[in-house]
Amino acid sequence: MLHYSEVQKLAQKEIDAVIGKDRLPTLADRDLLPYVEALYKEVLRWQPLGPIGIPHRLGSDIDDEYKGMRIPANAMVIANIWNMVRDPAVYHDPETFNPSRYLGPESESNPEDVVFGFGRRRCPGINVARSSVWFSIALTLAAYDVTPSIGDDGNPILPALEYSNATIRHPKPFQCTITPRSEKLKTIIETMSL
Template sequence: PYPPGPKGYWLLGLIRIPMIKPWLTYVKWGKEYGDLIHFTRLGRHYLVINSLEAANEILERQARLTSDRPVHTELDRMFSLHFLGTAPYDDEWRAYRKLMHQNFRAVASIDYRPIEVKHVCKFLDRIDSPEISLKDQVSTLVHSLSQVIMYDSVYSLEISSNKENMPQHARDMAELFESFMIPGWDAFKSIPFIHLFPSWFPGGHHRINHEMLGKMVETFAEDLWQQTMKAMSDENQSSLMVKLFSEKQPQDRSNEDVELIKNMGMGAVAAATDTTMSAICTFFLAMSLYPDVQRKAQQELDSVLGHGKLPTFDDRSSLPYIDAVYLEVMRWHPAIPLGLYLQHVSIKDIYYKGYYIPKGQAMTHDESQFSKPDHFIPERHLNKENSISSILAYGFGRRVCVGRYMANDTMWITIASVLATKNISS
Protein backbone atom coordinates (compact mmCIF):
# COMPACT_ATOMS: atom_id res chain seq x y z
CA PRO A 1 0.00 0.00 0.00
CA TYR A 2 0.93 3.64 -0.31
CA PRO A 3 1.94 5.41 2.92
CA PRO A 4 -0.90 7.26 4.69
CA GLY A 5 -1.66 10.87 3.90
CA PRO A 6 -4.32 13.50 3.26
CA LYS A 7 -6.93 12.67 0.65
CA GLY A 8 -7.84 14.97 -2.20
CA TYR A 9 -10.40 15.20 -4.97
CA TRP A 10 -10.95 12.50 -7.57
CA LEU A 11 -8.47 12.97 -10.47
CA LEU A 12 -7.27 16.35 -9.18
CA GLY A 13 -5.89 15.03 -5.92
CA LEU A 14 -4.81 17.41 -3.16
CA ILE A 15 -5.05 20.90 -4.62
CA ARG A 16 -5.11 22.97 -1.43
CA ILE A 17 -1.46 22.95 -0.37
CA PRO A 18 -0.27 26.26 1.11
CA MET A 19 2.15 27.96 -1.27
CA ILE A 20 3.65 30.02 1.56
CA LYS A 21 5.87 27.96 3.89
CA PRO A 22 4.38 24.60 2.81
CA TRP A 23 6.97 22.77 4.92
CA LEU A 24 5.05 23.81 8.05
CA THR A 25 2.06 21.92 6.68
CA TYR A 26 4.28 18.89 6.03
CA VAL A 27 5.48 18.92 9.64
CA LYS A 28 1.85 19.11 10.84
CA TRP A 29 0.95 16.17 8.60
CA GLY A 30 3.92 14.25 9.98
CA LYS A 31 2.49 14.42 13.49
CA GLU A 32 -0.78 12.99 12.17
CA TYR A 33 0.37 10.42 9.59
CA GLY A 34 3.93 9.49 10.58
CA ASP A 35 7.37 9.81 8.99
CA LEU A 36 6.12 8.96 5.47
CA ILE A 37 3.23 10.91 3.94
CA HIS A 38 1.74 10.20 0.53
CA PHE A 39 -0.53 12.43 -1.54
CA THR A 40 -1.37 13.02 -5.19
CA ARG A 41 -1.73 16.30 -7.02
CA LEU A 42 -2.78 16.77 -10.63
CA GLY A 43 -2.10 13.11 -11.39
CA ARG A 44 1.35 12.87 -9.77
CA HIS A 45 2.38 11.05 -6.60
CA TYR A 46 4.35 12.81 -3.85
CA LEU A 47 6.08 11.40 -0.79
CA VAL A 48 7.00 13.65 2.13
CA ILE A 49 9.79 12.22 4.28
CA ASN A 50 9.57 13.55 7.82
CA SER A 51 12.26 11.62 9.68
CA LEU A 52 16.01 11.25 9.47
CA GLU A 53 15.74 7.45 9.65
CA ALA A 54 13.48 7.30 6.60
CA ALA A 55 15.55 9.87 4.69
CA ASN A 56 18.75 7.91 5.29
CA GLU A 57 17.15 4.63 4.24
CA ILE A 58 15.48 5.97 1.09
CA LEU A 59 17.80 8.75 -0.07
CA GLU A 60 21.18 7.48 1.18
CA ARG A 61 21.09 3.68 1.13
CA GLN A 62 18.99 3.58 -2.04
CA ALA A 63 20.61 6.65 -3.62
CA ARG A 64 21.14 4.88 -6.95
CA LEU A 65 17.37 4.58 -7.31
CA THR A 66 16.26 7.88 -5.76
CA SER A 67 18.60 10.46 -7.28
CA ASP A 68 16.58 11.52 -10.32
CA ARG A 69 14.65 14.77 -10.65
CA PRO A 70 10.96 15.31 -11.60
CA VAL A 71 9.90 14.81 -15.23
CA HIS A 72 11.73 17.00 -17.72
CA THR A 73 9.63 18.66 -20.38
CA GLU A 74 10.19 21.18 -23.15
CA LEU A 75 9.74 23.94 -20.57
CA ASP A 76 12.46 22.44 -18.37
CA ARG A 77 14.93 22.28 -21.20
CA MET A 78 14.95 26.06 -21.30
CA PHE A 79 17.02 26.16 -18.11
CA SER A 80 17.12 22.94 -16.02
CA LEU A 81 19.86 21.21 -17.99
CA HIS A 82 22.29 24.04 -17.20
CA PHE A 83 22.37 23.31 -13.46
CA LEU A 84 23.62 20.27 -11.57
CA GLY A 85 20.82 20.49 -9.02
CA THR A 86 18.01 20.30 -11.59
CA ALA A 87 19.52 18.18 -14.36
CA PRO A 88 18.23 14.60 -14.80
CA TYR A 89 20.20 11.68 -13.40
CA ASP A 90 22.02 10.52 -16.55
CA ASP A 91 25.51 10.32 -18.08
CA GLU A 92 25.69 14.07 -18.71
CA TRP A 93 24.80 14.71 -15.08
CA ARG A 94 27.53 12.29 -13.95
CA ALA A 95 30.14 14.12 -16.05
CA TYR A 96 28.90 17.45 -14.67
CA ARG A 97 29.09 16.22 -11.07
CA LYS A 98 32.55 14.73 -11.61
CA LEU A 99 33.87 18.10 -12.81
CA MET A 100 32.25 19.90 -9.87
CA HIS A 101 33.61 17.35 -7.41
CA GLN A 102 37.15 17.64 -8.78
CA ASN A 103 37.15 21.41 -8.25
CA PHE A 104 35.11 21.78 -5.06
CA ARG A 105 35.93 18.67 -3.01
CA ALA A 106 37.43 19.07 0.46
CA VAL A 107 41.08 19.27 -0.67
CA ALA A 108 40.35 21.62 -3.59
CA SER A 109 38.28 23.94 -1.40
CA ILE A 110 41.33 24.76 0.73
CA ASP A 111 42.69 26.76 -2.23
CA TYR A 112 39.74 29.16 -1.97
CA ARG A 113 40.32 30.04 1.69
CA PRO A 114 42.56 33.09 1.07
CA ILE A 115 39.83 34.54 -1.16
CA GLU A 116 37.21 33.89 1.52
CA VAL A 117 39.32 35.56 4.22
CA LYS A 118 40.02 38.56 1.96
CA HIS A 119 36.36 39.23 1.28
CA VAL A 120 35.22 38.58 4.86
CA CYS A 121 37.70 41.25 6.00
CA LYS A 122 36.27 43.66 3.42
CA PHE A 123 32.79 42.76 4.65
CA LEU A 124 33.77 43.65 8.23
CA ASP A 125 35.25 46.95 7.05
CA ARG A 126 31.99 47.86 5.33
CA ILE A 127 30.20 47.51 8.65
CA ASP A 128 31.49 50.74 10.16
CA SER A 129 30.13 50.31 13.68
CA PRO A 130 31.13 47.58 16.15
CA GLU A 131 27.40 47.35 16.87
CA ILE A 132 25.29 45.70 14.15
CA SER A 133 21.53 46.17 14.13
CA LEU A 134 19.22 44.10 11.98
CA LYS A 135 17.70 47.42 10.96
CA ASP A 136 20.91 48.06 9.04
CA GLN A 137 21.32 46.78 5.48
CA VAL A 138 22.74 43.48 6.74
CA SER A 139 21.06 41.33 4.11
CA THR A 140 22.37 43.58 1.34
CA LEU A 141 25.92 43.34 2.67
CA VAL A 142 25.68 39.57 3.20
CA HIS A 143 24.26 39.06 -0.29
CA SER A 144 27.21 40.94 -1.71
CA LEU A 145 29.65 38.85 0.36
CA SER A 146 28.29 35.48 -0.76
CA GLN A 147 28.49 36.48 -4.41
CA VAL A 148 31.87 38.24 -4.52
CA ILE A 149 33.57 35.20 -2.99
CA MET A 150 32.25 32.91 -5.72
CA TYR A 151 32.87 35.33 -8.60
CA ASP A 152 36.44 35.81 -7.39
CA SER A 153 37.05 32.08 -6.79
CA VAL A 154 35.67 30.85 -10.10
CA TYR A 155 36.24 33.76 -12.48
CA SER A 156 38.76 35.99 -10.65
CA LEU A 157 36.21 38.77 -11.05
CA GLU A 158 36.24 41.57 -8.49
CA ILE A 159 32.62 42.55 -7.91
CA SER A 160 32.50 45.79 -5.95
CA SER A 161 28.76 45.89 -5.34
CA ASN A 162 25.83 43.51 -5.33
CA LYS A 163 24.04 46.10 -7.46
CA GLU A 164 26.29 45.39 -10.43
CA ASN A 165 24.70 43.75 -13.44
CA MET A 166 25.80 40.12 -13.01
CA PRO A 167 24.99 39.75 -9.28
CA GLN A 168 21.58 41.31 -9.87
CA HIS A 169 21.01 38.95 -12.79
CA ALA A 170 21.82 35.94 -10.59
CA ARG A 171 19.39 37.08 -7.88
CA ASP A 172 16.60 37.63 -10.39
CA MET A 173 17.14 34.10 -11.73
CA ALA A 174 17.03 32.60 -8.24
CA GLU A 175 13.77 34.34 -7.36
CA LEU A 176 12.07 33.30 -10.59
CA PHE A 177 13.37 29.73 -10.30
CA GLU A 178 11.93 29.29 -6.80
CA SER A 179 8.47 30.29 -8.02
CA PHE A 180 8.31 27.08 -10.11
CA MET A 181 9.45 24.64 -7.44
CA ILE A 182 6.07 23.84 -5.88
CA PRO A 183 4.20 20.50 -5.76
CA GLY A 184 1.89 20.19 -8.73
CA TRP A 185 3.76 22.52 -11.09
CA ASP A 186 5.69 19.56 -12.53
CA ALA A 187 2.35 17.92 -13.33
CA PHE A 188 1.02 21.06 -15.02
CA LYS A 189 4.11 21.47 -17.19
CA SER A 190 3.83 17.80 -18.25
CA ILE A 191 0.66 18.54 -20.22
CA PRO A 192 1.48 17.73 -23.88
CA PHE A 193 2.44 20.80 -25.92
CA ILE A 194 2.00 23.12 -22.90
CA HIS A 195 4.95 25.12 -24.21
CA LEU A 196 2.85 25.99 -27.27
CA PHE A 197 -0.23 27.20 -25.37
CA PRO A 198 -1.01 30.96 -25.51
CA SER A 199 -0.36 33.22 -22.53
CA TRP A 200 -4.10 33.65 -21.86
CA PHE A 201 -4.52 29.89 -21.30
CA PRO A 202 -5.02 29.05 -17.57
CA GLY A 203 -1.56 28.95 -16.05
CA GLY A 204 -0.12 30.54 -19.19
CA HIS A 205 1.75 33.15 -17.17
CA HIS A 206 3.87 30.30 -15.75
CA ARG A 207 4.87 29.33 -19.29
CA ILE A 208 5.82 32.94 -20.02
CA ASN A 209 7.90 33.10 -16.84
CA HIS A 210 9.57 29.80 -17.77
CA GLU A 211 10.58 31.24 -21.13
CA MET A 212 11.78 34.39 -19.40
CA LEU A 213 13.93 32.34 -17.03
CA GLY A 214 15.39 30.42 -19.98
CA LYS A 215 16.42 33.68 -21.64
CA MET A 216 17.87 34.99 -18.37
CA VAL A 217 19.98 31.84 -18.02
CA GLU A 218 21.27 32.19 -21.58
CA THR A 219 22.16 35.86 -21.04
CA PHE A 220 23.87 35.14 -17.74
CA ALA A 221 25.84 32.25 -19.23
CA GLU A 222 26.94 34.40 -22.17
CA ASP A 223 28.06 37.26 -19.90
CA LEU A 224 30.20 34.91 -17.84
CA TRP A 225 31.51 33.22 -20.99
CA GLN A 226 32.66 36.56 -22.39
CA GLN A 227 34.46 37.30 -19.13
CA THR A 228 36.22 33.94 -19.38
CA MET A 229 37.28 34.56 -22.98
CA LYS A 230 38.59 37.99 -22.01
CA ALA A 231 40.57 36.46 -19.16
CA MET A 232 42.07 33.81 -21.46
CA SER A 233 44.02 36.53 -23.25
CA ASP A 234 45.56 37.72 -19.98
CA GLU A 235 48.69 35.74 -19.15
CA ASN A 236 48.45 36.81 -15.50
CA GLN A 237 44.95 35.37 -15.14
CA SER A 238 44.72 32.23 -13.02
CA SER A 239 41.01 31.76 -12.42
CA LEU A 240 39.45 28.32 -12.13
CA MET A 241 37.66 28.76 -15.46
CA VAL A 242 40.85 29.74 -17.26
CA LYS A 243 42.63 26.74 -15.74
CA LEU A 244 39.92 24.36 -16.92
CA PHE A 245 39.91 25.73 -20.46
CA SER A 246 43.70 25.69 -20.60
CA GLU A 247 43.91 21.99 -19.79
CA LYS A 248 43.07 21.15 -23.41
CA GLN A 249 44.18 22.70 -26.66
CA PRO A 250 41.35 24.41 -28.61
CA GLN A 251 41.37 21.70 -31.28
CA ASP A 252 40.94 19.01 -28.60
CA ARG A 253 37.91 20.62 -26.94
CA SER A 254 34.53 19.27 -27.95
CA ASN A 255 31.37 21.34 -27.80
CA GLU A 256 30.29 19.12 -24.91
CA ASP A 257 33.51 19.99 -23.01
CA VAL A 258 32.89 23.70 -23.47
CA GLU A 259 29.24 23.50 -22.41
CA LEU A 260 30.14 21.44 -19.36
CA ILE A 261 32.71 23.97 -18.15
CA LYS A 262 30.41 26.92 -18.88
CA ASN A 263 27.56 25.31 -16.95
CA MET A 264 29.79 24.40 -14.03
CA GLY A 265 30.97 27.99 -13.57
CA MET A 266 27.52 29.49 -13.92
CA GLY A 267 25.98 26.84 -11.67
CA ALA A 268 28.53 27.46 -8.91
CA VAL A 269 27.83 31.20 -8.91
CA ALA A 270 24.05 30.74 -9.05
CA ALA A 271 24.05 28.25 -6.16
CA ALA A 272 25.97 30.61 -3.87
CA THR A 273 23.65 33.49 -4.71
CA ASP A 274 20.81 32.31 -2.50
CA THR A 275 21.79 29.48 -0.17
CA THR A 276 24.99 30.84 1.42
CA MET A 277 23.47 34.30 1.75
CA SER A 278 20.36 32.91 3.44
CA ALA A 279 22.38 30.86 5.93
CA ILE A 280 24.53 33.84 6.97
CA CYS A 281 21.42 36.02 7.35
CA THR A 282 19.97 33.28 9.57
CA PHE A 283 23.09 33.57 11.75
CA PHE A 284 22.52 37.32 12.21
CA LEU A 285 18.88 36.69 13.10
CA ALA A 286 19.77 33.97 15.62
CA MET A 287 22.37 36.14 17.36
CA SER A 288 19.89 39.00 17.70
CA LEU A 289 17.28 36.67 19.23
CA TYR A 290 19.67 34.69 21.45
CA PRO A 291 22.13 37.17 23.05
CA ASP A 292 23.26 34.56 25.59
CA VAL A 293 24.49 32.35 22.74
CA GLN A 294 26.31 35.31 21.22
CA ARG A 295 27.96 36.10 24.55
CA LYS A 296 29.13 32.50 25.06
CA ALA A 297 30.60 32.41 21.55
CA GLN A 298 32.46 35.68 22.09
CA GLN A 299 33.81 34.48 25.43
CA GLU A 300 35.26 31.40 23.71
CA LEU A 301 36.86 33.56 21.01
CA ASP A 302 38.36 35.93 23.58
CA SER A 303 39.74 33.09 25.69
CA VAL A 304 41.33 31.30 22.73
CA LEU A 305 42.44 34.21 20.53
CA GLY A 306 42.41 37.31 22.69
CA HIS A 307 39.93 40.16 22.46
CA GLY A 308 39.29 41.52 18.95
CA LYS A 309 41.70 39.19 17.14
CA LEU A 310 40.42 37.69 13.90
CA PRO A 311 40.25 33.89 13.77
CA THR A 312 41.89 31.78 11.09
CA PHE A 313 40.98 28.37 9.75
CA ASP A 314 43.80 26.92 11.86
CA ASP A 315 41.90 28.03 14.97
CA ARG A 316 38.77 26.04 14.13
CA SER A 317 39.63 22.93 16.12
CA SER A 318 40.11 25.12 19.22
CA LEU A 319 36.68 26.76 18.89
CA PRO A 320 34.08 24.01 19.43
CA TYR A 321 31.32 26.41 20.49
CA ILE A 322 31.73 28.49 17.31
CA ASP A 323 31.44 25.25 15.35
CA ALA A 324 28.30 24.40 17.32
CA VAL A 325 26.79 27.80 16.49
CA TYR A 326 27.44 27.17 12.79
CA LEU A 327 25.90 23.68 12.95
CA GLU A 328 22.84 25.04 14.74
CA VAL A 329 22.42 27.78 12.11
CA MET A 330 22.31 25.06 9.46
CA ARG A 331 19.81 23.01 11.50
CA TRP A 332 17.56 25.77 12.86
CA HIS A 333 16.39 27.38 9.63
CA PRO A 334 17.96 25.73 6.53
CA ALA A 335 18.42 28.06 3.56
CA ILE A 336 16.10 25.78 1.57
CA PRO A 337 13.75 23.42 3.46
CA LEU A 338 14.99 19.95 2.60
CA GLY A 339 13.66 18.71 -0.70
CA LEU A 340 11.10 21.50 -1.12
CA TYR A 341 12.55 22.97 -4.31
CA LEU A 342 14.78 20.13 -5.51
CA GLN A 343 12.73 16.97 -5.19
CA HIS A 344 14.09 13.43 -5.53
CA VAL A 345 12.45 11.04 -7.99
CA SER A 346 12.77 7.26 -7.83
CA ILE A 347 13.79 5.54 -11.07
CA LYS A 348 12.48 2.14 -9.93
CA ASP A 349 9.72 0.83 -7.65
CA ILE A 350 11.02 0.56 -4.07
CA TYR A 351 9.57 -0.38 -0.67
CA TYR A 352 10.12 1.05 2.81
CA LYS A 353 8.65 -0.65 5.90
CA GLY A 354 6.08 -2.36 3.70
CA TYR A 355 5.01 0.85 1.97
CA TYR A 356 5.10 1.07 -1.81
CA ILE A 357 7.04 3.93 -3.45
CA PRO A 358 6.43 3.71 -7.21
CA LYS A 359 8.89 4.61 -9.92
CA GLY A 360 8.70 8.32 -10.69
CA GLN A 361 7.69 9.26 -7.14
CA ALA A 362 8.78 12.75 -6.04
CA MET A 363 10.22 12.99 -2.52
CA THR A 364 10.45 15.94 -0.15
CA HIS A 365 11.18 15.95 3.57
CA ASP A 366 11.47 18.04 6.71
CA GLU A 367 13.24 16.96 9.91
CA SER A 368 12.18 17.38 13.53
CA GLN A 369 14.22 14.79 15.41
CA PHE A 370 15.83 17.28 17.84
CA SER A 371 14.30 18.22 21.19
CA LYS A 372 12.86 21.76 21.16
CA PRO A 373 13.55 22.03 17.40
CA ASP A 374 12.30 25.63 17.20
CA HIS A 375 14.86 26.80 19.76
CA PHE A 376 18.40 27.81 18.84
CA ILE A 377 20.56 25.60 21.08
CA PRO A 378 24.21 25.17 19.92
CA GLU A 379 24.93 22.98 22.96
CA ARG A 380 23.06 20.12 21.30
CA HIS A 381 26.07 19.71 18.95
CA LEU A 382 28.79 19.72 21.63
CA ASN A 383 30.53 16.49 22.65
CA LYS A 384 29.35 14.81 19.47
CA GLU A 385 31.17 13.34 16.50
CA ASN A 386 30.07 16.04 14.07
CA SER A 387 31.13 16.14 10.44
CA ILE A 388 29.99 17.89 7.31
CA SER A 389 27.97 14.76 6.51
CA SER A 390 25.83 15.42 9.59
CA ILE A 391 24.57 18.73 8.17
CA LEU A 392 21.24 17.68 6.71
CA ALA A 393 20.76 20.95 4.82
CA TYR A 394 23.41 19.83 2.31
CA GLY A 395 21.17 17.00 1.17
CA PHE A 396 21.31 13.24 0.78
CA GLY A 397 22.78 10.57 -1.45
CA ARG A 398 24.16 11.39 -4.87
CA ARG A 399 22.33 14.73 -4.84
CA VAL A 400 24.26 16.01 -1.83
CA CYS A 401 25.60 19.55 -2.38
CA VAL A 402 28.93 19.29 -4.21
CA GLY A 403 29.99 22.76 -3.02
CA ARG A 404 29.37 21.98 0.65
CA TYR A 405 33.05 22.12 1.63
CA MET A 406 33.52 25.62 0.25
CA ALA A 407 30.17 26.76 1.67
CA ASN A 408 31.19 25.27 5.02
CA ASP A 409 34.42 27.29 5.01
CA THR A 410 32.73 30.51 3.90
CA MET A 411 30.05 30.38 6.57
CA TRP A 412 32.37 29.33 9.39
CA ILE A 413 34.97 32.05 8.80
CA THR A 414 32.19 34.65 8.43
CA ILE A 415 30.45 33.60 11.65
CA ALA A 416 33.69 33.44 13.64
CA SER A 417 35.00 36.77 12.29
CA VAL A 418 31.76 38.65 12.93
CA LEU A 419 31.50 37.32 16.50
CA ALA A 420 35.14 38.24 17.15
CA THR A 421 34.69 41.88 16.16
CA LYS A 422 31.00 42.86 16.33
CA ASN A 423 27.97 42.80 18.61
CA ILE A 424 24.65 41.97 16.96
CA SER A 425 21.35 43.33 18.23
CA SER A 426 17.77 43.46 17.03
Protein backbone atom coordinates (compact mmCIF):
# COMPACT_ATOMS: atom_id res chain seq x y z
CA MET A 1 0.00 0.00 0.00
CA LEU A 2 3.00 2.28 0.43
CA HIS A 3 3.47 2.48 -3.34
CA TYR A 4 -0.26 2.61 -4.12
CA SER A 5 -1.79 5.10 -1.70
CA GLU A 6 -4.67 5.79 -4.11
CA VAL A 7 -5.59 2.08 -4.01
CA GLN A 8 -5.48 2.13 -0.21
CA LYS A 9 -7.76 5.20 -0.14
CA LEU A 10 -10.29 3.67 -2.57
CA ALA A 11 -10.46 0.44 -0.55
CA GLN A 12 -10.82 2.36 2.72
CA LYS A 13 -13.56 4.54 1.19
CA GLU A 14 -15.48 1.39 0.22
CA ILE A 15 -15.02 -0.14 3.68
CA ASP A 16 -16.15 3.08 5.38
CA ALA A 17 -19.24 3.34 3.14
CA VAL A 18 -20.29 -0.30 3.63
CA ILE A 19 -19.03 -1.18 7.12
CA GLY A 20 -18.75 2.23 8.75
CA LYS A 21 -16.10 3.17 11.28
CA ASP A 22 -17.64 1.55 14.36
CA ARG A 23 -16.72 -2.06 13.63
CA LEU A 24 -14.25 -4.16 11.68
CA PRO A 25 -15.11 -6.17 8.57
CA THR A 26 -15.93 -9.86 8.83
CA LEU A 27 -15.92 -12.60 6.22
CA ALA A 28 -19.70 -12.09 5.98
CA ASP A 29 -18.95 -8.67 4.46
CA ARG A 30 -16.81 -10.06 1.65
CA ASP A 31 -19.49 -9.96 -1.07
CA LEU A 32 -20.33 -6.37 -0.09
CA LEU A 33 -16.77 -5.15 -0.73
CA PRO A 34 -16.04 -5.67 -4.46
CA TYR A 35 -13.06 -3.30 -4.54
CA VAL A 36 -11.43 -5.01 -1.54
CA GLU A 37 -12.06 -8.35 -3.30
CA ALA A 38 -10.42 -6.97 -6.45
CA LEU A 39 -7.48 -5.73 -4.36
CA TYR A 40 -7.09 -9.20 -2.83
CA LYS A 41 -7.02 -10.77 -6.32
CA GLU A 42 -4.45 -8.25 -7.54
CA VAL A 43 -2.21 -8.94 -4.53
CA LEU A 44 -2.31 -12.66 -5.42
CA ARG A 45 -1.52 -11.94 -9.07
CA TRP A 46 1.04 -9.17 -8.79
CA GLN A 47 3.38 -10.85 -6.28
CA PRO A 48 2.46 -14.55 -6.06
CA LEU A 49 3.65 -16.30 -2.92
CA GLY A 50 4.86 -19.30 -4.92
CA PRO A 51 6.12 -17.96 -8.27
CA ILE A 52 7.10 -21.42 -9.52
CA GLY A 53 4.42 -23.31 -7.65
CA ILE A 54 5.38 -26.49 -5.86
CA PRO A 55 7.12 -29.09 -8.01
CA HIS A 56 5.13 -32.29 -8.52
CA ARG A 57 5.91 -35.60 -10.13
CA LEU A 58 3.62 -36.65 -12.96
CA GLY A 59 1.43 -39.25 -11.27
CA SER A 60 1.43 -41.74 -14.09
CA ASP A 61 3.51 -44.63 -15.37
CA ILE A 62 2.75 -43.62 -18.94
CA ASP A 63 3.85 -40.58 -20.91
CA ASP A 64 1.47 -37.64 -21.23
CA GLU A 65 1.12 -34.87 -23.78
CA TYR A 66 0.39 -31.17 -23.43
CA LYS A 67 -0.04 -28.94 -26.51
CA GLY A 68 1.94 -31.36 -28.63
CA MET A 69 4.79 -31.72 -26.13
CA ARG A 70 5.58 -35.10 -24.61
CA ILE A 71 5.85 -35.27 -20.83
CA PRO A 72 7.69 -38.45 -19.82
CA ALA A 73 6.14 -40.75 -17.23
CA ASN A 74 7.04 -39.76 -13.64
CA ALA A 75 8.60 -36.47 -14.83
CA MET A 76 8.95 -33.60 -12.38
CA VAL A 77 6.56 -30.81 -13.40
CA ILE A 78 7.07 -27.21 -12.31
CA ALA A 79 4.37 -24.65 -13.14
CA ASN A 80 5.69 -21.17 -13.90
CA ILE A 81 3.02 -19.28 -11.96
CA TRP A 82 4.95 -16.01 -12.33
CA ASN A 83 4.71 -16.20 -16.12
CA MET A 84 1.04 -17.18 -16.03
CA VAL A 85 0.04 -14.15 -13.95
CA ARG A 86 2.27 -11.85 -16.03
CA ASP A 87 0.96 -13.00 -19.43
CA PRO A 88 -0.05 -9.89 -21.44
CA ALA A 89 -2.47 -12.06 -23.44
CA VAL A 90 -4.39 -12.64 -20.19
CA TYR A 91 -3.70 -9.48 -18.14
CA HIS A 92 -3.57 -6.03 -19.71
CA ASP A 93 -0.39 -4.20 -18.63
CA PRO A 94 0.60 -7.05 -16.27
CA GLU A 95 3.48 -5.21 -14.56
CA THR A 96 1.08 -2.56 -13.23
CA PHE A 97 -0.69 -3.07 -9.90
CA ASN A 98 -4.33 -2.44 -10.82
CA PRO A 99 -7.19 -3.94 -8.77
CA SER A 100 -9.74 -2.40 -11.16
CA ARG A 101 -8.85 -5.06 -13.73
CA TYR A 102 -11.26 -7.40 -11.86
CA LEU A 103 -14.22 -5.02 -11.79
CA GLY A 104 -16.96 -4.66 -14.37
CA PRO A 105 -18.23 -6.88 -17.16
CA GLU A 106 -14.82 -7.15 -18.87
CA SER A 107 -12.96 -8.30 -15.76
CA GLU A 108 -9.73 -10.18 -16.30
CA SER A 109 -8.97 -13.80 -15.38
CA ASN A 110 -9.14 -14.66 -11.66
CA PRO A 111 -5.56 -15.37 -10.45
CA GLU A 112 -6.93 -17.84 -7.87
CA ASP A 113 -7.31 -20.23 -10.81
CA VAL A 114 -3.51 -20.33 -11.07
CA VAL A 115 -1.77 -19.29 -7.83
CA PHE A 116 -3.17 -22.12 -5.71
CA GLY A 117 -2.12 -24.85 -8.15
CA PHE A 118 -4.09 -27.16 -10.39
CA GLY A 119 -6.18 -30.32 -10.32
CA ARG A 120 -5.61 -32.87 -7.60
CA ARG A 121 -2.33 -31.15 -6.69
CA ARG A 122 -4.15 -27.90 -5.88
CA CYS A 123 -3.38 -26.42 -2.46
CA PRO A 124 -5.41 -28.43 0.07
CA GLY A 125 -5.71 -25.35 2.29
CA ILE A 126 -7.09 -23.10 -0.45
CA ASN A 127 -10.23 -22.12 1.45
CA VAL A 128 -8.30 -21.24 4.60
CA ALA A 129 -5.71 -19.34 2.56
CA ARG A 130 -8.31 -17.40 0.57
CA SER A 131 -10.19 -16.37 3.71
CA SER A 132 -7.06 -15.57 5.73
CA VAL A 133 -5.44 -13.40 3.07
CA TRP A 134 -8.67 -11.53 2.28
CA PHE A 135 -9.42 -11.03 5.97
CA SER A 136 -5.90 -9.74 6.69
CA ILE A 137 -6.18 -7.23 3.85
CA ALA A 138 -9.67 -6.08 4.87
CA LEU A 139 -8.77 -5.70 8.56
CA THR A 140 -5.56 -3.82 7.83
CA LEU A 141 -7.32 -1.43 5.46
CA ALA A 142 -10.24 -0.87 7.84
CA ALA A 143 -8.15 -0.27 10.93
CA TYR A 144 -4.91 1.36 9.77
CA ASP A 145 -3.34 3.86 7.44
CA VAL A 146 -0.08 2.45 6.08
CA THR A 147 2.19 5.30 5.03
CA PRO A 148 5.88 5.83 4.31
CA SER A 149 8.16 6.60 7.24
CA ILE A 150 9.50 10.15 7.36
CA GLY A 151 13.25 10.63 7.03
CA ASP A 152 15.45 13.02 9.00
CA ASP A 153 15.07 15.53 6.17
CA GLY A 154 11.28 15.54 6.64
CA ASN A 155 10.59 13.72 3.38
CA PRO A 156 8.78 10.39 3.04
CA ILE A 157 10.97 7.31 2.58
CA LEU A 158 9.38 5.12 -0.07
CA PRO A 159 11.02 1.69 0.26
CA ALA A 160 12.21 -0.28 -2.73
CA LEU A 161 9.99 -3.14 -3.88
CA GLU A 162 12.38 -5.93 -2.95
CA TYR A 163 11.42 -9.58 -2.48
CA SER A 164 13.19 -12.76 -1.50
CA ASN A 165 14.10 -15.06 -4.37
CA ALA A 166 12.95 -18.33 -2.88
CA THR A 167 10.34 -20.98 -3.55
CA ILE A 168 8.09 -19.11 -1.12
CA ARG A 169 8.43 -15.43 -1.92
CA HIS A 170 7.99 -12.58 0.58
CA PRO A 171 8.93 -8.91 0.81
CA LYS A 172 12.28 -8.03 2.31
CA PRO A 173 12.08 -5.98 5.54
CA PHE A 174 11.15 -2.32 5.06
CA GLN A 175 10.16 0.67 7.16
CA CYS A 176 6.71 2.22 7.22
CA THR A 177 4.33 3.98 9.56
CA ILE A 178 1.15 2.18 10.63
CA THR A 179 -1.41 4.45 12.29
CA PRO A 180 -4.87 3.53 13.63
CA ARG A 181 -7.55 5.23 11.50
CA SER A 182 -9.65 6.22 14.53
CA GLU A 183 -9.68 6.04 18.32
CA LYS A 184 -12.80 3.83 18.15
CA LEU A 185 -11.03 1.28 15.92
CA LYS A 186 -7.91 1.49 18.08
CA THR A 187 -10.02 0.59 21.14
CA ILE A 188 -11.71 -2.29 19.28
CA ILE A 189 -8.32 -3.69 18.25
CA GLU A 190 -6.82 -3.31 21.73
CA THR A 191 -9.73 -5.20 23.31
CA MET A 192 -9.83 -8.01 20.75
CA SER A 193 -8.87 -11.46 21.93
CA LEU A 194 -7.32 -13.60 19.26
